[in-house]
Each structure stands twice: as structure tokens, then as C-alpha cells.
Amino acid sequence: MDEQAMLTRDLVLRLCANATELDQGWIDADRKVVAPFTASRDTALIDAIIAGGRALGVDRLLICRTRAEHAYEPVTEVPADVGSLVGVIRGWGNEPTDFLVAVEDLSAAVLVTAGELTVAAGPDDFVREFVGADIARARADFADEARDERDADLVRAAHRYGCLEQGGKHARGARGPGPDLAERVTARAESARTGSPRAVAALRALRGAWGWAMVLVLILAMVFVPGVPGAAPVVLAMLWLLAQLAWLARSRTLSYATLVRMLALGALAAWPIALAELAIAGAVGLPADGLYAYAYVAVPVEEIGKLAPLLLFWLVARRRFKRFAAVDHLLLAAASGAGFHLAEQAVRAVVLADVTDVLAPQIGLLTLLPGWIDVPSAAVRFSGHAVTTGLVGGAIGLAVVGRRQYGAWLWILPPLALGAAALEHLSFNAALVGLDPTPLTAFVFTLYGSGVATRWLLLLLLVLAVIMDYRLARLAAGLTPRLPGRASLAGLTRWAHGRAVRVRVRVPGDIAPVFRRFALAWARIPATLAETAATILHEFAVAAVAASRGPATLCRTWRFLRRRREFAMGAARAEGRPWRRVPSRGVLSETENRLATALGVGPKAAAAMAVAPVAVPVASMAAHPLITGAAPHTGGAYAAMSVRALTDWFGALPADTRPWVWAGAVALTSLLVSGWGLPRAHPSLRHFLRDPRGTVAGFLGALAPGQIPYAVVGLAGLALPKSIDRLLKPGRS
Structure with missing residues (x-):
């Protein structure tokens, strides 16, 4: 830029409230990460400023003095190197002064006061060059320093930039709302694990033994009850579908066990939904x-x-909903829909004794989102209740989580998604019973892809939700504990940031605000995508190194990553308002330190914060009956008829067979609601000779039926080479 194009007054008024404080409006504009700190006025600080500029991929910086007497001096543009910056500062004379250094698009800046106080604000990659990898720890240390030294300037800065809460009474603790019912239950369970480890271990062993007993009961029910074996592929298909979504949802904060429990709740919801359908049909005279x-x-x-199971979840876990990622809404809705789909199609398989076509295209381990149903005679595909309900949940998640950051227009998405799901469901049911849709309905459904495009639309919403979650989580880097090891794709991230700065500088300031906002957002997209890719790879690297350390370290790492994402989303969505900090930052930081030591990178070597989920791949074969024509009314085309068909089928069974039906139902429900969580204790065969009973109990507690995939992945990780540790070692980019 031309040195005369901007005066010091213009730059300072945009970025600063006064000569020694950054403007809160500028900080809030892009929800910048802020870190005040104390530093000596030497070349080390200049090196950090240059490193911050290079972290954003820029080669030019703006520098000026901030005091009023220098208001009409021109802002100086200098190359991002130590010699140029030192030359400008020395040209001001020997008297200490306050000065500001900013990148060209004003997205990041560092304010250096005449004393020791310095404030860095901007993207988290920029701020880390000044305070280190753990920004949250640096902010807490600054708050402690300000409180201990009782320096008025430091205390004021700590309050202004959110390192300390207002008021001496609450300065040492974070205020927030009380726990909800789910959090109280979780806290009591955690207290029991700490205070009564033997009793908890016994309960785990009992749960594992009960799970395997239920597997045996379910197998016997499949032997003695005709038609029940046909329902097994439907159950496996829905579990495999949830496993796929959970693995793809890299930013999720929900455990896979929670999703399976929601699946069970969605299946049970089919009965009250059927009763509601019967009541409404009678009320309207149909x-x-x-x-x-x-x-x-x-x-x-x-x-x-x-969607009713989601409402029930909200009633018992309202605080937890405040810490949801956008993708969590999609997953919960998909799990509820998967349960409903399981209830309907399992009834169809049992009552009509459908024989699964093992060559059907929607069957198999490599099938993406299994469970769809084709009606070839009408050229209609129903993607399944899991996909259609997940579509609605994904739209709700984008609106709920992103409305403050991206605008209220996102609330348009849920009605559109609900309309699309209803249109597909309506067209499918009409095709089954022989109803002719109106020309408008048929035309819109054809434009929509006749049901074929729904799965891909769901995946698109999932990708958008993950990107949004990553973006919001990075905005909370000032509160969230770091990840162990070095960041991935540092070079790509620097290039993307630099490109964004260069493009944003060229956006005219005198165009219509809506076009300017769109242009600035468009310039930011490559940087957001690069950050997303970097955090995903960083999480993969952490999980891979943890897997090489054994199942115990891997499970602790998975749990830490998920809880850390939950904390980050809670902080990002709160936007400075009081919120329920569960888990606490102190607990997460302590866990991170232990993991860093176990992974060989140590607390001081841990690198940039990244938020992305690591899910557990679950391998199972998925199958679904293929509908090749119009189904009879007892085919379970909707819940009321499914329940009626199931009642008639049960009434026709011999009396000695009915107990096996109840036993199988109890067994399946038990298997779905328990035994899917990450193991917390991992026994070793080395202790078998000394304590055979305890070792067997430990294996039962860690190897419930739903926990077998975790054990398989954990054991497979032991085969990874030792060289995988280099993924987290510093010194590479």
C-alpha cells in the first residue's frame, strides 16, 4: 500500500479503544482469539511478531505508534523480517512508546505498550506464536500473574480480555448454571468409580456377563421363533449405518453408545406413534x-x-444440548430415525418372513448408509427413516449452532429439510398402496431425484456441519486445552491464511455491505477448509500414536478428544455468556498432560489446538429386504399397520413360543442400551495366575458384546511401527 494511504489515526481508531487497549468491537467482529501477556522489550518479542505474521502467510506488516500525539503520522508498511521492524522502531527514538503491528487486512494485530503488557489478537495460529501452544493455559497464567502482583494495568487487561471474571468474589472461579439431570447422574457415576472401584468393577463384570447371556438368549429366540432371523440383518444394517455416520462426523461430541441408546429409544417410539396415528385417523374419519x-x-x-426422542433427550440434558456440535443434532436424529426404521422393517421381516436377497446392492460392508428401499415399478426410492430424519436433524443443527455466527437465515433449512423428508415418505407410501400423486408432487419429487439424492444431501449437510463445528471450535482456542503433539499441514494452513489476507485487502470498501460481507466470507473459505483438514489429520495422528501404545491409551485418547470437543463447542456457543463447563478445563488439561507424556511428546511439546472427532469403526454386515412391488397393507408401510401386523402375528403363535418372543425382545433391548461405551479398565493376562477371578471379571467388564470392536481396533494398533511417533514430533511441517 502507499504509505500516505492511511494515517495512524485511521488504523488506531479501527483496532484500538485507546493507546494501550484493543477495541472490543474489533475483537468481536470475527470473534478473534485474544491473549494478553507480559514480555520484555527485546528482539525475542520482535521475533515473535515476525513469526506471527509468517504463521498467517503474510510478507508485509503495518506498524504505527498509538498515542494521540502521533495520530497524523503515516502508517508504515514493512517487510515481515526482524531488520525492517527493528529499523522502524529505532527510528522513533530511545523513549519507550506504545505501538501497534497489524496484518494488511486487519484480521490480526499485536499491541505493545511502553510497559511489559502486550496483547495479541487474531486467529489462533497467530496468537500461539506469542504465548505458546496452549493459549488457554497462557491466559490463565496471565490472570494468576495479574492477581498475584496486583498491578492495576495487568488486572484491568485481565478483566477486559476475559482472563478474569468481574468481581472479586468470583474472580477465581467460573460462574455458570447448575447441572441438569443427566449431568447429576454422570457425576454420581464418576464419584462411584472413584470412591468404590471394586463395586464398579463388579458391576462392569455383571454387565458383560449379562450382555453375553442376552446374545445367547437372542440366538435361541431366532431358533425357536419363526421369522425372527429375518430381523437380524435389519438390526445390523442400522448399527452399521450409525457407525458410518459417527465415523464421518469428525466433530461430534456424542459417544457411539449414546447413539445406540437413541436407536433403541427410536424403536420404542414406534408404539406411541402408532397409537397417535390411529387416534388421528379416527378423529378425521379415515x-x-x-x-x-x-x-x-x-x-x-x-x-x-x-423427533420426539430428541425432545426427551433435551428434557433430561438441557445443559448438554448447549454443548452440542451441529453434527450432534444430525446424529441424534439419524439414530432416532434408525430405531423407527428398525421397528418397522423388522416387523415386516418377521411377519412376512421376507428372505433377504444377499446380492441386493444395498447390502454389504461397503454399502454407504444402508437401509434404503426401492420400488422399481414406480421408480421410487425411500432412503430410510434414518437418512430422512437425519436430514432434518442436520438442518436443525446448522440453524441452532450457526445462527449467531452466520445469521438467522439458517432457520430456513429445517422447514426445507422436513418438507423434503415428508415428500419422499409420501411418495414412497403412495407408491406402495397404489395412490397416484398429484402432478405437482410428482414433478417436485422428480426434481428432488426421486429419493436417490437424499443420502448425498445428508452427507453434504454432514460435511457442512463438520466444517462449521471446526470453525467455531477454533474461535474458542483461548479457553480450550491444547492437543498433544505438533499441528499437521502447517504449510497449507499458512498458504491459505496468506491467500485470504491478500484477497481481503483487495475487496473495495465502498461497495454495498451485503456484497462486501459475501466477498470477505468467500476469501475466508480456503483458510477454513485448510484448518479443517489440518485438525482432522492432527486428531488422526494423535489417535494413531495412541493406538501404538495399546488399547488402554487409545480409549483414554478417544474419550479425551470427545470431551475436549464438547468443551470447545460449549465455549464457542456461549460467546462469553455463563455456561456449564463440563468437563472442566482443569481436568482436561491434566488429562492432556498425561496423554502427552504417554505419547512421547510431553506437555511442553504439545502443539496447536484442533477439534475433530475420532470414532470407532464398527465392522458388520448390513442387509435390508428389497421391495420389488406394491406391499400388502400388513407390510408395515406405516407404524400403525406395523403394530397391528405384529399383534396379529404374535396372537397366532403357539403358546409355548410366545415366551421366546418376549425373551428375544428383552435381550435385544438390553444389548442396545448397555455395553457400547469405551472401556475404562483394561485387564492383563499377566495377572491371571495371581487373581484368576479378578482377571476374568475384568475381561467381562471390558469385553461386553458392543465393546468388541474397540478391542479389535486397540489390538490392531499394536502392529503399527514405532516410526509413527514422528507424526507428533516437532520439527516437521
């Missing part, structure tokens, strides 16, 4: 098994009813 009830009663009731 026969419950009539053609119009399939289309105009079943569709709206089921599409809304499948």
Missing part, C-alpha cells in the same frame, strides 16, 4: 388401514414423531 391414511396420516405424524 379408516386406519385406508389408502389415504397411509399418505396423509402416517407421513406427518411419523416425520414429527421421530
